[in-house]
Amino acid sequence: MLDENLPAFFYKKSTDGVAHHDAVYLAYQGSDPEPAYILKHADPTKEASRNCYAAALFDSYNPGVLYGEVLVQPTWSQPSLSQEDIRKNGGVPPPPQATIPGEFTIQLYEPDQQVMVRRKLGNLGMSTTYEFDMPQTTFRTPSVSALDRTQSDPSAVMSTPKLNFVWRKESKLSKDLTCFLTGKSTDGLTKKRHKDPDIAIALFRALREVTVYEPNLSRVDLEDLKGLEVVILLAAATIKDVYLNNHPKEIFNISEPPARKLSGGSRKPISPPSQVPMPSKPTSPPWIPTTNTGKDALKQWEIDAETARLKSQVAAEEKEAARKAEQRRKEQAKADEAETRRLRKMVEAEAKEAKKRQKAIDEETDRLRRKYGQNLPQLPSRPPAIPSQSRPPPIPAQRPPSNGYLQPMPQGMPMRPASNPHPMYSQPNHSAYAANNLVMSGAVAGPSLQPPPQQQQQPRPRRSGFFGLRELEDEMKKVSKKRSSIW
Template structure:
């Protein structure tokens, strides 16, 4: 099924009668419901001999006939070749039916005829069957009795009425599927070609049934007034095309006994009638008289062997198909078993690999624990730092401490002295500051007194703590002496090199002494950055 939402008719043989086929209709996924019955002629009836007849009736009442078709074939004439007659054991071969090129469908209420014409395919083209439907099939309603009488006795639809052209086309040269297209319009016998528009699809199943699907989205583009007639023509036409041209069966025309008798005269290739064949035939010798064949009756004619050959060929084909299906089933089972075996082997391989990895991990863990235990027994645990001290491997433990500052207190001296009561500042040494050019030459020169560097004025000399010699200055009343002393923050060589503090101290010192001027007092003095902060 192409799509369960499309209108679809399923052809299924009836279980009550082999001559009936029930058409089940489904739409939008609904349950199948019997809508029509396709009836074929009974071959046992004398009226059905050498004919093909089929009708489409209502499923609930078979007396309501919507459309029917009757096909009478033409017959081939007996051969005149004596070689063929001798090959057939002296009996002329029977006449065989010839399928006509046109088939007529008779529709009722309103009465109309639809002719299906066969168009054989050529190189690169498949076979096709074409038919036409009028755009307007019903007359306008009228209350006049004259119009009713004219409608009852109206002739078939004339050619001047516009018609829509449809075509059943075989999908492939070997397939059993067809598609119906709307290919154009026909007015007064002149056809206009249009792009093909899909209307219906026919598909034959293996079990003898078939399916006709109406492509509903394209029906709005079909300008046909009788939509019911279009459905009937599509259903009946598809079945007739399949039985007559697409997949004909051996007993199509019910040829049970003998072909109908031919006329006394037959026509030659030029269409002229000729006398019946006499008893003289050219068979090898010129003018040799050959006795006429003995008269044959219907009972003496042997049944054609073609049917038996076809049955045997079909039997062999079915047997080969069944054997192929069994072989494919066995192959699928073998492949399934092979896949299961491969999956089991892969699972075992993965499990073994995981077990091996687990064993390796446990072995390495055991080695690590054994080595740890050996090292613990050898070195013990005394050297391990469990407290808050820095680890020997930490980067902070590898950094060496700062060396002590020369002549000054440690890093925390200032903060420690601030927490205690401030003692009285000690007396400043005599040689605390630079005096003259003798102060250059290293940090030791700051604390050593110069030979001639006694202060002018001859004041009292005080001995400084730390081993300062004589010749120092008197204690200064400078308020910064507490910071500039040896116990102060700036009492170190780094702070004592600043000329700012030296000049400030010289200005507030008691007494006067000659001061050397370098001549660069006008320049801006730059304070050296302390190393404390």
């Protein structure tokens, strides 16, 4: 503590058990620190609190009383146009990187006004500074005139003089920040040449406590000293959390973009954020930043990346479906070609077999023709296949008429002796008489003039040969024998 008689504010963890709440204690003129404010940060588990830094200052005894708030949104880098980066990121531009903005705004209530804090980067000989200004007149002048009530607040009028303040370090190696009053907006060039030294207003010591130089406040021609106190406390907390911290993702509660595969596959599941335990005692409703933040660049990038991922996934699915269809078509073509070859080979084999059989038939026909001469009837090269039927019974031979003339017989049909229907009775032998009559009449003797046998002969078994040629050969031998018996 710089001096126990000066008002000093201490930032400590809140006793309500909420991790993102801080308590601001005030110690004045050697008294013990007592709670003066509650500094609430945005709940990191809320969706509305992502990609931003938000803090608000509430009254410690009346949590519903809000003195002021601050909202800082990061600036996003432009998407990379490098084809190498796009290829490494799976066909979409890499996510925009968050950078700390160069200014932020503190919103005060009762009366409402906005105080903008601007960062000015230092060089080799100077440290980084944070400048802001506040209107000299904040409240309206009491008046019974209705016309005065219609006028705007003095803080909103551009002609209202403003006091300039700056946060800066005494040296680059020091961690302490000091707030100085540097002058008024109405100071001219003459005043700048002969400017009074800066007036120290507050000291942010070791980034843990803020000590206000109360004796110097009497030199500050400012109407709203309570507003200046709120601005000093919120500015000190914001500078410490945002500008003196080198982790933008933690500052602005930036979640990691979903991991994407280079092949356009599905995304990896994102682990849900850790749940913060709720305090046991009732607290005030959760505070959500009310400042209009506009469209979030990271959200837009996530939407664009998801759209690109879905497009690439659909294209990959269509390509895979086309590949499978082409593969099925090729397999079907190969199967059809193999079936065609098989059928062609089968037809060729059947044709060869048919030629082989026809050749065997022709050779056998030639052999039989050479063996038996040219008198053989011309047989078909291949008899048609007919269903097997029972042989018809032989036609019984008729007895020759009494006049001695024989009926003509079809050529090729062998003559068979007529059997006696009544073998028990003896019949006269008319063969000699018939032969004599035929000889005397000059008729040509034939096999039909052969006398019938005395006993019925048993039919000989028919022998089958190649296409019935053996049977035909036996019949011809029988005819020749019968002819020779006449002569």
